[in-house]
Amino acid sequence: MTASAMKWTTLQVARDKRAKNPTLNDVAQSAGVSLATAARVLRKSNYPVDETLKNKVEAAAKLLGYVPNMVARRLRGGKQGVVGLIVGDMMDAHYGIIAEAVTERAESAHGNFAIVCNMQRDPLLEIKYLHRLLEYRVDGIILAGGGFDQWTHHQALTEAIEELKRTGTAVASLMPRGLEVPVFSADNEAIGITIAKFIVENGHSKIGILLGPARNEMTKLRMQAMTSHLSGCAVDYAIANIDSTAEAGAIGAAEMLARNPDFSALICGSDAIAFGAANYLRAEGIDIPGRISVMGLGNTRLATLCSPRLTTVEMNFAQAGNAALDFILSQDPASMQSPGEIIPHSLVIGDSFARIETPAALRPELAEPSRLTD
Amino acid sequence: MTASAMKWTTLQVARDKRAKNPTLNDVAQSAGVSLATAARVLRKSNYPVDETLKNKVEAAAKLLGYVPNMVARRLRGGKQGVVGLIVGDMMDAHYGIIAEAVTERAESAHGNFAIVCNMQRDPLLEIKYLHRLLEYRVDGIILAGGGFDQWTHHQALTEAIEELKRTGTAVASLMPRGLEVPVFSADNEAIGITIAKFIVENGHSKIGILLGPARNEMTKLRMQAMTSHLSGCAVDYAIANIDSTAEAGAIGAAEMLARNPDFSALICGSDAIAFGAANYLRAEGIDIPGRISVMGLGNTRLATLCSPRLTTVEMNFAQAGNAALDFILSQDPASMQSPGEIIPHSLVIGDSFARIETPAALRPELAEPSRLTD
């Protein structure tokens, strides 16, 4: 008999003796007690059960290999703590951080799991997933799909959200989306100002800015705050909105350099952009940060992989995701409202950014050290 | 009234008029038909229903905003096509490819979703997730958690798998795990040979090899085949087993260079290792591929992000994941066996690898062009 034949045989056997999972009723009968008693024992209810019966039930459950059926439990009654998480793009480290944090916390803190839905940057797919999650009657949904094209089909999105909320599904968002749901997010305007201040206070007066798509709400908020602050300082800056990818970052850096050859700092709207830009600049033989300082945003894995390591901004998306999850799962029906929560951000100092000395006349007053956290 | 106050008011209203989701019974009553008829219409059964009633039911469903309850449907009867996917490390591009492919196909081809469970390289967490997925009575589970420490708690893992199979849950693996489940995977021995052949046929005779942990089954298979082939050729090689990360790759490259200063090709067990190694070598001023050729494995995002772009091996994990998913969801109970499937791999030519000219005496015969795919 060949090893292969043996394997098939084993599988055959496994199939033939297929037995349905034992039910609570089976356990009760096997233990010689009523269904209710078995349920009380195995559900760890605080309803008192005689110790003898309790032991019998537990023995029977173990013997039969009883595994509670969450589907039935769920149909019957209360929330089991299943949440849906819709992310914009699984392969993007930005969302990866969120997915990892939320699934981890769902597991460890709430003993459950989050259903991760990858909307692949497609607004229609986001809506499709919302409907599907509604069909499965999840207890709550975390929207982490903002960050790009978020106004197409916005009406349909709003309606889907309303339907969910109306029927008792808690919804929260990790990005400002223009929806009537609590938002757990960093303060994007403050981030813009933090970055602008940091650049200016370090003496840079000619600045290139490569941001993500302008139709993205977060980008817009950051950009407005950033430019508004920069305009108040004696600095030149040029802005371009590009895709938030390394490839686009490289091209953007090249164009920025061609049009604006003497900028000394490059602000990037994401670590991906910064990574691509830094790669391009390095390949051109430009010293980072000696000749040009580069800043990323997000403190993703790319910030570490980049050489030199990126100076960037940590937005604590993991923390935001956890806060949203706790909000959703701690729902007592009485307090469905939450104003959301502003998660603090912080500068992460890498090796891609250097202070530059400028004539005192151009330098803004540095009365106090820059605040690294807002 | 401030904008903020308005917002709270709106939420308040939404909470107060909270209405349970309408049930099929509600629809039936509203349409003035029986429950069974409503079910037949909305389930698109092939049981004939009068056109008038059909329209009435559909109108009522639309009016009430009926959304079918998958939990009930699932409890009642058949499979709904929910699969669990256990990945080793969500943030690792390697598993990201799998997660993205499987969730995408579950959505588009099967109209459903995969529950992605991130085991975080922890064998115990893998088992925990298996139990939880069993509790939720998923229709099938895809194991994509191999690739590192896979022998600790192997007994418990085997038992969990057996229990799943016994109760009718289809299980498949994307890596050889030493389990009695069908494996959908590239042929790791063939990969080892493909790489070894490629290196030798391109004239390299001093070779450094940085592989992942030796306790990993896939690594072991590749390594054995690779070294067995290399030993047959007139080449020198040195092997080190390190963690499969960019950081370890950088350190590994440094040590390899220190001990073995004249190797001309560096074979890496993953793109992450290759990325770190290439970064280190470049920083040391070593020309890639002029002085040293570097090869990755996996064709992940890192291969593209690396400069120069990595020459690597595509293992088609996405294809493997899809095959596993189709196997699981196409289950008619009669054919629960499958021997699994070998997914073809292929060389991906980047810019990190160069041919080297060696004395004819040392060169093996190149009677036929190298086969790029196995």
Add this chain to the structure above:
DNA sequence: GCGAAGCAAGATAACGTTGTCTATACTGTT
């Protein structure tokens, strides 16, 4: 020693579906 009170175990009704079984009305045939 008897009624009230308490306590633990069992019976039962949902939860929202779907498959099967039954009932009814209508068609067609001799």
Add this chain to the structure above:
DNA sequence: AACAGTATAGACAACGTTATCTTGCTTCGC
């Protein structure tokens, strides 16, 4: 015109739980 045969609608049980209600028994106070 009566009967078989075929449509189509409705009734109902079951999926595996849990919460509530009922029941039977013990115990306590007077």
